[in-house]
Amino acid sequence: MPDLVKLTIDGKTVEAPAGTLVINAARSAGIEVPAFCYYEGLSLQAACRMCLVEVEKAPKLLASCTLPVAPDMVVRTETPKVAEARKSMLEFLLTNHPLDCPVCDKGGECELQDMVFRYGAGESRFVEEKIHEPEKQWSPVVYYDMPRCILCFRCVRICNEGMGVGALGIVSRGAHSEIAPNHGDHLECDECGMCIDICPVGALTSGAYRYKTRPWEMEHIGTICTHCGDGCKTTLSVRNGKVMRGDNRDASGINGEFLCIKGRYAFDFLDHPERLGGPLVRRNGKLEPAGWPEAIRTVADKIQEVRERGGSFGVVGSGRTTNEENYYLQKFARGYLRTGNIDHRRSGDIGALLATGAPLATAADLYRAAAVLIIGADLSQQHPFLAYQVRANVRHHGARVYVVNPSPTREENRATRVVRGSVGELREVLAKENGLVVVFGDCVQGEDVRKLVEMLPATARYVCLVDYANSRGAFDMGLTPDPGALGLGQMITVPLDFLWVVGANPLETASRAAGFLVVQELFLTETALQADVVLPAAAAYEKTGSFTNTCGEVQRLKKGPATPGVKTDLEIVSLISRRLGFELAAPLPEAVFEEIRRSVAGYGISYASFISGGAVATRPPAGQAGGLSHIRSSRDSMFQSGTLGRYCGVLQSVREKDAVEVRV
Amino acid sequence: MYNDPHPAEVQVLTRRFRLPNSQSIETYLANEGYQGLQKALAMTPDQVIEEVKASGLRGRGGAGFPAGLKWSFVPRHSPKPKYIVVNADEGEPGTCKDRVLMEYDPHQLIEGVLIAARAVDAHQGWIYIRGEYRYLLDIMDRAIAEAYQRGYLGPNILGSGFDFDLYTHTGAGSYECGEESALLESLEGKRGIPRIRPPFPAVVGAFGSPTVLNNVETFCAAPTILLRGGHYFADLGSKKNGGTRLFCLSGHVNRPGVYELPMGFPLRRMIEEVGGGVPGGKKVKAVIPGGSSCPILKGDEIDIPMDFDSLAAAGSMLGSGGVVIIDEDTCMVKLAMRIMKFYQHESCGWCIPCREGTMWLKKVLVRFHDGHGAKSDIDLIGELAQNMLGRTFCPLGDAAALPTISIVKKFRHEFEEHLNGARCPYEEHARPR
Numbered sequence A: 001m002p003d004l005v006k007l008t009i010d011g012k013t014v015e016a017p018a019g020t021l022v023i024n025a026a027r028s029a030g031i032e033v034p035a036f037c038y039y040e041g042l043s044l045q046a047a048c049r050m051c052l053v054e055v056e057k058a059p060k061l062l063a064s065c066t067l068p069v070a071p072d073m074v075v076r077t078e079t080p081k082v083a084e085a086r087k088s089m090l091e092f093l094l095t096n097h098p099l100d101c102p103v104c105d106k107g108g109e110c111e112l113q114d115m116v117f118r119y120g121a122g123e124s125r126f127v128e129e130k131i132h133e134p135e136k137q138w139s140p141v142v143y144y145d146m147p148r149c150i151l152c153f154r155c156v157r158i159c160n161e162g163m164g165v166g167a168l169g170i171v172s173r174g175a176h177s178e179i180a181p182n183h184g185d186h187l188e189c190d191e192c193g194m195c196i197d198i199c200p201v202g203a204l205t206s207g208a209y210r211y212k213t214r215p216w217e218m219e220h221i222g223t224i225c226t227h228c229g230d231g232c233k234t235t236l237s238v239r240n241g242k243v244m245r246g247d248n249r250d251a252s253g254i255n256g257e258f259l260c261i262k263g264r265y266a267f268d269f270l271d272h273p274e275r276l277g278g279p280l281v282r283r284n285g286k287l288e289p290a291g292w293p294e295a296i297r298t299v300a301d302k303i304q305e306v307r308e309r310g311g312s313f314g315v316v317g318s319g320r321t322t323n324e325e326n327y328y329l330q331k332f333a334r335g336y337l338r339t340g341n342i343d344h345r346r347s348g349d350i351g352a353l354l355a356t357g358a359p360l361a362t363a364a365d366l367y368r369a370a371a372v373l374i375i376g377a378d379l380s381q382q383h384p385f386l387a388y389q390v391r392a393n394v395r396h397h398g399a400r401v402y403v404v405n406p407s408p409t410r411e412e413n414r415a416t417r418v419v420r421g422s423v424g425e426l427r428e429v430l431a432k433e434n435g436l437v438v439v440f441g442d443c444v445q446g447e448d449v450r451k452l453v454e455m456l457p458a459t460a461r462y463v464c465l466v467d468y469a470n471s472r473g474a475f476d477m478g479l480t481p482d483p484g485a486l487g488l489g490q491m492i493t494v495p496l497d498f499l500w501v502v503g504a505n506p507l508e509t510a511s512r513a514a515g516f517l518v519v520q521e522l523f524l525t526e527t528a529l530q531a532d533v534v535l536p537a538a539a540a541y542e543k544t545g546s547f548t549n550t551c552g553e554v555q556r557l558k559k560g561p562a563t564p565g566v567k568t569d570l571e572i573v574s575l576i577s578r579r580l581g582f583e584l585a586a587p588l589p590e591a592v593f594e595e596i597r598r599s600v601a602g603y604g605i606s607y608a609s610f611i612s613g614g615a616v617a618t619r620p621p622a623g624q625a626g627g628l629s630h631i632r633s634s635r636d637s638m639f640q641s642g643t644l645g646r647y648c649g650v651l652q653s654v655r656e657k658d659a660v661e662v663r664v
Numbered sequence B: 001m002y003n004d005p006h007p008a009e010v011q012v013l014t015r016r017f018r019l020p021n022s023q024s025i026e027t028y029l030a031n032e033g034y035q036g037l038q039k040a041l042a043m044t045p046d047q048v049i050e051e052v053k054a055s056g057l058r059g060r061g062g063a064g065f066p067a068g069l070k071w072s073f074v075p076r077h078s079p080k081p082k083y084i085v086v087n088a089d090e091g092e093p094g095t096c097k098d099r100v101l102m103e104y105d106p107h108q109l110i111e112g113v114l115i116a117a118r119a120v121d122a123h124q125g126w127i128y129i130r131g132e133y134r135y136l137l138d139i140m141d142r143a144i145a146e147a148y149q150r151g152y153l154g155p156n157i158l159g160s161g162f163d164f165d166l167y168t169h170t171g172a173g174s175y176e177c178g179e180e181s182a183l184l185e186s187l188e189g190k191r192g193i194p195r196i197r198p199p200f201p202a203v204v205g206a207f208g209s210p211t212v213l214n215n216v217e218t219f220c221a222a223p224t225i226l227l228r229g230g231h232y233f234a235d236l237g238s239k240k241n242g243g244t245r246l247f248c249l250s251g252h253v254n255r256p257g258v259y260e261l262p263m264g265f266p267l268r269r270m271i272e273e274v275g276g277g278v279p280g281g282k283k284v285k286a287v288i289p290g291g292s293s294c295p296i297l298k299g300d301e302i303d304i305p306m307d308f309d310s311l312a313a314a315g316s317m318l319g320s321g322g323v324v325i326i327d328e329d330t331c332m333v334k335l336a337m338r339i340m341k342f343y344q345h346e347s348c349g350w351c352i353p354c355r356e357g358t359m360w361l362k363k364v365l366v367r368f369h370d371g372h373g374a375k376s377d378i379d380l381i382g383e384l385a386q387n388m389l390g391r392t393f394c395p396l397g398d399a400a401a402l403p404t405i406s407i408v409k410k411f412r413h414e415f416e417e418h419l420n421g422a423r424c425p426y427e428e429h430a431r432p433r
Helices: A022-028 A080-096 A111-119 A154-162 A194-198 A261-265 A292-308 A323-335 A350-356 A363-368 A384-397 A410-414 A423-431 A447-455 A471-476 A569-579 A589-599 A607-611 A642-646 A649-658 B025-030 B035-042 B045-054 B067-072 B097-104 B106-120 B131-149 B180-187 B216-228 B230-236 B267-274 B308-313 B332-346 B352-372 B375-388 B396-410 B412-417
Strands: A004-009 A012-017 A052-055 A074-076 A142-144 A168-171 A178-181 A204-206 A219-224 A233-239 A242-247 A280-283 A286-289 A313-316 A371-375 A400-404 A417-419 A436-440 A461-464 A498-502 A516-521 A533-536 A545-548 A553-557 B083-088 B124-129 B165-170 B211-215 B244-251 B257-262 B284-288 B322-327
Touching: A004 A022, A012 A022, A022 A052, A052 A080, A080 A111, A080 B352, A080 B375, A142 A178, A154 A168, A154 A194, A154 A384, A194 A204, A219 A553, A242 A261, A261 A649, A280 A292, A292 A313, A292 A498, A292 A516, A292 A533, A292 A569, A313 A323, A323 A471, A323 A498, A323 A545, A323 A569, A323 A589, A350 A447, A350 A461, A350 A471, A363 A384, A363 A436, A371 A384, A371 A423, A384 A410, A400 A410, A400 A423, A417 A423, A423 A447, A436 A447, A471 A545, A545 A589, A553 A607, A589 A607, B025 B106, B025 B131, B035 B106, B035 B216, B045 B067, B045 B106, B045 B216, B045 B230, B067 B106, B067 B211, B083 B106, B083 B180, B083 B216, B097 B106, B097 B131, B097 B216, B097 B244, B106 B124, B106 B131, B106 B211, B106 B216, B124 B131, B124 B180, B131 B165, B180 B211, B211 B216, B216 B230, B244 B267, B257 B267, B267 B284, B267 B322, B284 B332, B332 B352, B332 B396, B332 B412, B352 B375, B352 B396, B375 B396, B375 B412, B396 B412
Parallel strands: A004 A074, A313 A498, A371 A400, A371 A436, A400 A417, A436 A461, A498 A516, A516 A533, B083 B124, B083 B211, B124 B165, B244 B322
Antiparallel strands: A004 A012, A052 A074, A142 A204, A168 A178, A219 A233, A233 A242, A280 A286, A280 A533, A545 A553, B244 B257, B284 B322
16 A cells, blocks of 8 residues: 655645645545546646646646655646646647537537636637648548647557557647558547547547537436446437437446447447337238237237146246346246246356356456456457456556467457467466456356366456356346256257247247247347247337346446337236236336345345446355356457347448458 | 867867878777776776766756766666667757767767766667768768777677677657657657656666666767866866867858867857858847757847856856857848747647647748738737747747747847838848738
8 A cells, every 4th residue: 555645735635645646636636637638547648738737846837647746745726827828728729729619529528618618718819820631531430630639649549558459640740740540541440439439529520420419419328238248338328219329428337438339339229220119910920010918918818828738938038138127037937937948048157157156356356456367258359348457457557467269369469478278278377376367258168167266276256258238147137947947959949839039039040949939029030030929129228227247247227218119028028927917016127126136146235336326246156057058159249249239230331341350 | 071170179079070080990099099988997887977977067969967967867776778878869950069070080979978888887879860960870880880890899898898789770850859758769669759757768768778868979078088087177168067068150150160169168259259250240130059949149148158057147058059140131030930930840749839839930920021910929929939938848849939039029129120011121032012
């Protein structure tokens, strides 16, 4: 624990650990020092000179973003000299910066606008000719406007340091400097959009949002991304029930400022033309539109019929429906349908890990651990946020990274050791690692999980990677077969009397064997096309509820847009169950979550932390067997997201452009 | 040869320049060459530093930081390798001394580097030569090859057990790369922008290691200091400003050239006696005392000793020794414009005030000199320069601001004469309105 340093800032006594930058010490005391180029987590620059402050005994103003606190230092951030300096920096910036506010997408959320409001220089003395260059488009989504660029280089740093891609650079010098993409006139990169979000002005703007609306016309809703299992918070900006854009404006999630292309842009499936807007019932061999009452009735009547004659049921759940929905589904399945044939597409052997009793790691642990071991996963592709954490850990703390993978991955750029064979080759060096976090993919399952835990130090903590936003939650809520019951693979080949598929596409390449098939879906997928009843469901972005990420952290979803004609899976299960007289409590997510907290082992978490938007670690006990299911990751790339990804135009357009290769 | 010598010169660093084959190691060895090194190798590193401190040698690149003190900052016991880097970028307008030092006595520089290496236990070094001095590359490389051949570079120099390797490295046309930290960035193959200080190069320099980085002339003084003693060198100059320095006379002067004179030599004597006065017998209107980054001196301010302290007291700087003489028929507005054009062109663009400030000032000054200026522009020029001063990331911003502020202050009437579309009184062919 570093020593505390006492200093005075604007007359306030402030105590901060040695090594703290004055700008941060000020912030901790509630004093805001403006800065463009300083960005926490990225390398220091002191280039913009906005953060200049007065320090007693110093002959000139000093940049607080590169000044460590010193004992008895006296700092003043609001003197006439400082005010004048700030104003003149802004005046200098505005000489070449065009007066584009009326047509610039950043208007209303622009840091330069905010600073000029606060620190002056709104009226210009500049009467010379400005340097002008036309705007450029570097990729389907990224536009660069050189005159607006204030050359803070946040974009260059986030791409290089943060993402490990380095697709942006600086060319020319002086006032003619500009940002340049890695392929001269265009970008070839992860298309994550971090550069656009981090840009304080409208120099980098999103092509997907261009000229659509103004930030104050939208409601900004922070919810959890529906794609991979990392559990990033994404902000959906909604106007009149429609998502106009996605970004990371609400950076309060575990992912901080990070967000990838899926979290940011892949919400466009919501109003894909093929989105189901009403139930479908098969009559005379054809799926035809039907009303909700008829659809519910049809399903309920069939369930009753099959149940009465002692027929067989099967339930396939989803890695993308909420905990509340999964909990209700299995409760209904076990309680009313009296079946243990419950499963979902399993992508990681969580059960085996929990059975070892080994400690689990959260996403934050990946950032703080002294060493990280990655086994059988291309983290940057499949779990980009976890990769970001590891990268930041190496950058900030010099963490050691060990990679065990058959083919090259981006994590190897900073790895201490890389092994193409097996973990055993690293046994000796890993034995010395006291603060190890282990991340493993589907190649480690069953007995291998126990052997891995036995081989590594007892202090190691684990993350079992699973594919989707709530794959972990699906397991925790019990969407796994009872001992002796049928798993997913069997459920689609055995001719069950009634198969209920929620948010999954198990018959993507198979024909149904079941007597009656009910599918809850967003689209007419291959499975839905074979159904007897198709019930249109709300997407995760259209619901309130909870997801559990691959590390076991449960987070709250907030409902964003709404699509007419659909119902949430929670409502659907509730309607069917109510019609059959099986009492589930009202389909209110808050109430169901309360029930989960009380009855699901390991989920007795602090409600206050959860409801206030935090990520709370869950720790289901050892012994959750999970049955004998086939466990296999879909190994989505950063431009894929299972079946859902096919309906995301932005992902498809990027894939077509880059002819899919694994980026290292 | 660059110019004839002058009797007022005290030729210490330049004493071998006019010898036949002065570049060759033979000539060097026959004229006290590498003897200072021999002494240094027989001393401890601390003793070498003490000798340099005693000489009062201050950096000859422009900043004038005491050299011995700078060398003492190197943490000799650090496990990291130590490096020597020679700043041969010589970008300061008006300066042309390092080029003659390298052209006419390259071995002196090599010896100076070796002495510094001995002082800080360095075993590798680079001479960063500006790209425009391409012709010097061959000269320097040849001298280095000779030194290797004769055992003055490489392993076990003179049987002392001391190793040193020296390389040349060129710049590519950036003034900012003469700034020590930007130079290191360029040497490392990165964009030539300056670094956050602290840490300073003596602690974290080239490739993250402690580095002694000095100007060519500073290193060149070391052999004499070691050979004849620090006090010898100190006594050549004035109090606290020891030694001689190479002054570069240019501009409106009859005998432009490089002259080695004692520190504290009077400026008026330098112009009239050494430089032979102004052509056509014209009056001196102004003098740039040490490179364009210095506040300018008026014609009636030239009774001043040329050393660091005296010039600082007069509100200017000794700087790089680039003395530019300006006669009475020169337009000071045009001078201000020309100077600002340089800094705007060379601004690296890293920080807002210098990048935007130099560009704005250049545009105002161009417009103003063209006759399209307003009265408020005169104050604007001073204010903008003042807004840059002390707020930039590196001294280039100050270097652009200081001369501008001084020209506007001292020659305001000339700016007023350019107003209202008036024809520039000093230009035969001023642009009509």
